Each structure stands twice: as structure tokens, then as C-alpha cells.
Amino acid sequence: MSPDPYLNVFSGEQALNDFYDPDQGPLVPLVELPERLNPYKKDGIQIFAKLMSHLPATNVKSLPALNMILRGQEKGKIQDDTHTLVEYSSGSTVISMGILGNIYGIPNTKAYLSNKTTPAKLDLLRFFGLDLTLFAGHVQPEPQDPNGGIRTANFDGEQPGHYNPDQYSNTENYESHMRWTGPQIMMQLPNLSVFAASMGTSGTMTGTGLYIKSVKPSVARVGVCTAAGERVPGPRMKSLLSPVEFPWRDAVDCIEEIGPFESYEKSLALSRNGLLVGPSSGLALVGLFKFLDRKKAAGELDSLRNEEGNIPCVFICCDQPFQYISEYFDRLGPSYFLPIRNSELIGIDPYNYNVDWEITPATAHAMLASATPPAVLDLRDAEDFAAAHLVGARNLPTSARAAPNPYKHTATMVEQFALLDARLGAADAEFGAGALEGVVLTLSYKGHVGRLAMSVLRSRGVTAHCVMGGVEAWEEDGLWAQSCALAN
Template sequence: MSAQQYLNVYTGLDSLRNYWDPNKQPPLPLVEVPLSLNPFHQDGVRIYAKMMSALPANNVKALPAMHMLQSEKMTQGKIKTLVEYSSGSTVVSLGMIARILYGIEDTRAFLSNKTSLAKLQMMRFFGLNISVFGGPSQPEPEDARGGIYRAHKLAQDRDDTYNPNQYVNDLNWGAHMKWTGPQIIAQLPQINVFCAGMGTAGTMTGIGTYLKQAKPSITRVGVCTKPGDRVPGPRSHALLAPINFPWKQAVDELEECGSQDAYRLSMELSREGLVCGPSSGFNLQGLYNYLQKKKDAGAMKELSGDDGEIHCVFICCDLPYQYLDDYFVKLDERYFHPIQNSNLLNVDLHRYDEAWELEAPAAMSKLYSTTEIPIQCRPEWFLIDLRDTTDFESGHLPDAANWPLKSLARGGKSPFFESQVLEKQWLELESLFVSKNGNSEGRLKALNSPGHSVMILCYDGDTARVATSVLRARDIEAWSVRGGMLGYEFGHLLVSPINAGVAEQPQQPQQPQPSQIKVDGGF
């Protein structure tokens, strides 16, 4: 390996080709799991995760995809379209590698109509052309009604289309004979047990075959799903029957694993720093099951090597993110911390901007001209005071309209420090400004008058800030005053029955003309 490859640097016109080439990459990490995930540590067991998720495509299928795209048919230069039946990882990897190696942009994914929306969107994100099919999510390769056969038939009928067909293509498992198996032996020559799930069975066939040739004493554990219990990737034992790869010769022991254990262990691995998807947890649980059987039979020593320890490797296949919704279906709430202030998830949904919150002097300069006596609000501004009517009547700014909120009171908690307050105030503001009944509709239309802006006031400025967000979401140019009526000395401007006779203030607040706003209880 060159110094550049050792440093994991890929440059020049062939940078992506080299980055994806397993022969030019450092070995993928082999990481021993923490003690919290090794219940057999006291029995001399060491457990290691082979992080296939560290491949450029973040999934184990990148290697078979690379190998299948190095076939003679691809190198002839006639192929313009790829088509593959795949639940995600294989066809995503094929799409990226086809672009890099051959400039092919038309990769078509055939898959089950039972595929999650998250996976479908992921494949669309990677530029795949998607067709979904009914029937079993894991059809038999030779079933003419299924998507696997349909992909094969499409390629058979078109000279410019290639179907790698991971289910029958020996280059699938050959990739792991060529790359993964040798890496594991080089990294951990003392390996005693290898464990992997089986879907197409390519991973288990390739690695298992190589490891047995390199070290005949090794035990190879294949893992299947329990009948009727689905985990993305692996299959039940019955569904492996149509697979023609020599997987039976690559497996010494078979285990079954359920989906709940798969998702739980995947989550625990991820939390400990080995970020991986459910099929990785599935593989680890299969290893646990096998080791527990040996322990119960008093046969653990049969597995140990010359150093007296039992070194076990399982495969981490991909990442958890595309399956996140499934974790909350498979696992109950005891595995997750509750969301604090969850009542806010359905309220306060609009954006905020610090520029919409003005200091009081700046707000006053927008609202009023200090050269005019009596002081009047500029005609292009509407001023709304959300305080209680009693407080409003005891003193308010000239030309302000009082639209009191039931959820707002002097001395009340800020909506940004009490989630229940924010919930109540946002819902009330939505109703006040947005609802299409009563005065709200009229108010909203009036506030949306062309060429006008709205200034919102409250006690401390925080509720007005929420109101500004609500109005801005309706394309109304609204502003709030930081600190509100309590945060600034407005005494020289206040209008009230007590000081209405002061010469510098108007006897009554200036009311906008009916053409501006005429709403009951408002301007």
C-alpha cells in the first residue's frame, strides 16, 4: 500500500475509482465490542465487529456490486441501463459504482411494494428509477410473477441493459472470497468463530468458504430469520431453498434470530459507538445464541484456540438511519427516553428571525414622528397591544389597539420558559390572527393591507415575539418590541384616562381611517 493510500487520500481524475476500489483502500475496521455487549467474556470469549458499513456506500453490498460490475459484459462498453431487484443496499451501490466506472446514469430498482417510504425516498435520493411489485417481499428468483425474474427478463430482452442479479451471480459471493475473507484472516489470524446472516447468502458463502480454506478449525455460523418475522436483508431458512450459491458448504451451524433482538442489539451497538443497522444486531444475536448453546452443553472449550480464548467475528452490514421508524415499532418505550415538552411538537411551527425583534427606541422611531404634536402613529403602521384590557386602559401607546389574549397576564411566565404557556398562547394567536370565523378573518385581511406593517406589544416582549412569528407565516410584515411594555420607560408616550390632558399627547388615540382597518374591538 502506498503512503497516499495509507493516509486514505484519493486525488486526480481517478480519485473516485480508487476510493471505491477495495484493492486501494485500507482494511475495513475490525473492532472488539465493549464488555457490556459481550455476555461471554468470563468464558474467555472475545467478540469483534467487522465494520462493512465503513465501505464508501456504507453497506456490505458495495463489494458484490463492485465485483458484479467488473464482469465481461460491463467492460464491453455497450451497457446503458442497469436493473436489479433489491431492497436497497445492493442497487444503491450498483447505481453509484456504475456512474463512477462507466458513466451510466440509468439504474433501475425493482422491489417490493411493501418497502418502507424511508427506503424508497433513499433510493430516489440516489437517483434510482424505481418500480414496485406486489406479491412476496422476497420472491423466488425463478418465479415469473416476481420482481427478480422481471428484472432478469428486461435485461434479457434488451442488449443495452444488464441485470447483475445478485441472487444467482457467483461474483456476488466471489467478492467476499476476494476481499473480505482475506482481510479478516490478516487482521485476526486467531479467529475461531465467524457469524453472518443469510439473505442472498453471498456474504456467508464467500467469507465462510475462504475462512475454512485458510483455517479448517474455524466454526461458521449462519443466521436465518424466524419464520414470519422479518429483518431487512436476511431470510428464513425456508426462503434460502431457491438460492443456488454453495452456502450449505460454507456453514457449519445454523441459528435463528427474531426481529426484536436484532433491532435492540443494533441500537445498543450504535449507542456504544459501533453504528450499525438491524441486520448487524441480528448477526450478533445469532452469535449469542450459538455461544449460549455451546455453554449450556459444557462445550465452550471446543471452540478455543491455542491462546485459550475464543475469538469471534460478526458482520456489521449497514447503518441504522433508513430504518429508524422501525426501531420505534419493534421496541417499546422503555428503551427510549421520553421527549421533554413534547406538547410543543404540534405548536409554534413557524420560523423566527432575530431581525423581527426590535429594541424599544428603534420600534418607537418606526412608529412615531417626534416632531408631530399630538403624537400620532404613522399611517403605514398598525400597533397591536396584547395585554389585558385593564392594563391597556391604565396606559398604552398612542393609536394602539387592544387585542387581549386570555392566555396572557401580567406577571405570567414567558412562553419560552414554560411549554404549556407557549402551547396555549400559540394556539390562541393562531385563532386570533388566522381562523376564518368572526373577527379573526377581518383582522387578518386588515393587517395584510398593502404597504402596511404591524408592531406587536405585550408585557415582556416574548408573547409578541410569538405573535410576530405567526403573522410572518401569513406574509404579514410584523415586528415585536424586545422587553415589551415592562422593559422600557414609555411614560412620556403613554395615553390613559388619567394623563389624557397632557399637552404633548392626544386626548384620544388616533384611529386609522375606516379604509385602513375597521374591526370590532380593534383598530
């Protein structure tokens, strides 16, 4: 069945191929920013986000990956016996290659990357089934660096059954955006005045910028790089663009340089307002802002206006924020995030609960009266235990008679959990390993500490049940005296 772009349904054996083919589905969304995100609205400036994060692989690099695979097949570089893709990449490009390789019958993808890649990113790459090889040296090596992973990927890609698409020099990288991204934008917004994109390999800016120039030369094309000596995932510093072989110089009219703090801050604002995009998207937007600020300060905004008197702008949103979450906290600091209330509970009471483990006093009474009665762990204070207790019960005082409900009082939970976790642990001489076996009932005031003890014991492999409502509920049911009189 052919895909239905209107209904967005893909079926049949080729459904995944069609799903990833931009020619077979709906256009990537173009969404205008509201005034709270667009400080230039009153100047007649419209700003649209081109959400490449909405592509099936959730990143802009899936288009170059797809184009390089398709063109590789067309040119005979990828044949029936090709079983491995090799690429130097620590992120979206090689993830996309791994996904698309599986779709197009290439089962293995090797990712060559910097040893400075974060552990979280390494785990993400492994999640997608990539075979990782780390390299020391520059995080973003030059393609011709003889010590870099790019050259090694080029060499290894020549092995039988291997193919190295080489995103850094393969023209099919930026041609993907001449094939899809540029035409989509001009179809969606034919009165475009300004286009902005971040620049890493420069593929997105080169391809889209070249296409836009070919159909509407009046559009201002803004390339955005990271500030000198700084790092934002994906984009490069301007100085690192010099050895890039793509014709990016013909694709841009100016370059803006933006730091990481502004990039992460703006990405956070976009995400919190419904556009879930990563730091390079924030960098592109701030770069666009910087360009507009310069034009406004110079009194040149009118030179950007279209026939309707407006200035429609588009910036590229490359990916989503989720793989960078820890970096937002590192870059922006605590003032950008609400504190965690009751943070003292982190690491406290980590064990499982199950409502099926909690029993009524009536059920507990019946269990005690059975042929195989359970053991009882009484958590009340010593004097209350001495006054009345179930036959055969063992007492572990927790000083909880006057204490608040630990599930509603953080300090009490921290205190009670520390006590129970230690006393019911293997090292405890009285209640440690082997001391409580079989089925165990936990009994406490009002049932709260008993419930906590049940969870701890269950984590140790003990079949524990807590008595709901504790000794007070047992007394209210009128069964307490009878239960205390039962003989084991």
C-alpha cells in the same frame, strides 16, 4: 496521483473509483466489543465486529455491486453503450449499484422491488436517483418465481443498453467476499476461531465462509437467519434459502435462527455504545451468542480455543441503523426510549424567528415618529389598553398579564399559540387577511406574547416586529408617555 492508504487520501480524476476499491484503501475496521457488550469475556472469548458499515457506501452490499460491475466490464457484459443497470432489490444492493453505476459511467439504475416496501425506504431509494418499479406478491420472491420481480429484472436486463447483474444467481456476488472480505478478516485476525454472518442472498456468508474454510478449516462458521415467519431487513428465513443457488451449504457449519426483537435490541445496544450498525448486525451477534451458549452448555467451548487458549470471534455488521429508525420504535416499544419532555409542544409554534425582527423601544419610538409610522397590534388586556395605548393601536386581548412566560411554560405556550394562530389567521373577521398590512409592531407584557405574535404574522407574510421587553421596557426607557402622545 496514486491513493495513499496510510493517509487515506484519494485524488485525481479516478479518485472516486479508487475510494470505492477495497484494494486501494485501508482495511475495513475490526473492533473488539468491551465486556459490557460481550457476556463471554470471562470464558476467554473475544468478539470483534467487522464494520462493513464503514465502507464508502456504508453497507456490505457495495462489495458485490462493485465486483459485479467490474467483472461485468471484464467479461464484456457491460460495454460502452450500457446505460442502465436493472436489479431486484429494495435496499443496499441497488443503492450501491446506483452509486457505483454513476462512478463507472452507467447513468441509470432501475430498482424492482416489493410493493410492501415502506414509504420511507421508497423515498430513500428515490434520494439516490433510482427508477423504481413495484411488484405485488412475496417481499422476497424466489429467483424462479415467474410472477416475481427477479424474473422480470432478468428479462429486462436483456434489452439493448441494459445489464441485470442478478445478485441472486451471479457468482460474482459471493466471490466479492472471497476477493475482499475473507482475506481482510484473516489478515486482521489470523487466529480466528468463530465467524458469524446473517444470510439473505447468502453472498456474504458464502464467500467469506468458503475463503475461511480454504485457509483455516478449524474455524466454526455460523450462518444466522431470521426465525420462521419473522422479518428482519436483509436476512431470510432458513426455509427461503433452499432455492438459493450459491454453495452456501459448503460455507456454513451451522445455522442459527433469531427473531426481530432480539435483533433490533442488540443493534440498539451496539449503536448506543458507539458501533452504529443496523438490525441485521444485531441478528448476527445474537446468532453468535446462541451458538456460543449451545457450545458452553455442552461443555464444548474448549474445542473452539486457538493455540493461545482464546476464542476470537468475528461477526459481520452489514449497514447502519438510520434507514430503520422508525422500525426500532415499532419493534421495541416505548420502554427502550426516553420520553420527550414538553411533548405538548410538538406542532405548536412551528414558525420562524429572527433576531433582526426584534426591536428596542427606542427604535419603535423612532418608527412611530417617522413619516410612515407602522401599525400597532397591542396584545395586553383590555383594561390596560384602555388606560394607555399608542395612538392608532388595535387591541387583541390575550389574558396574558398574569400568565407565565410562554417560552418557559408549556401550557401557556400551547394556549397562547392556539389563540394567536386562530385570531391572526385568514378566517378571522377582525384580524384576518388584509386587516394588518405594511409594517406592524407587536406589543405585549414583557415582550413574550408580542414575540410569538410577530412569528405568526411573519408566517402570514406580514412585516412584523416585536418590541423587546414589551411595554414594561418602554416605560423604563421613559419613552412610553411620549410614544402614546404621538399623532399618526
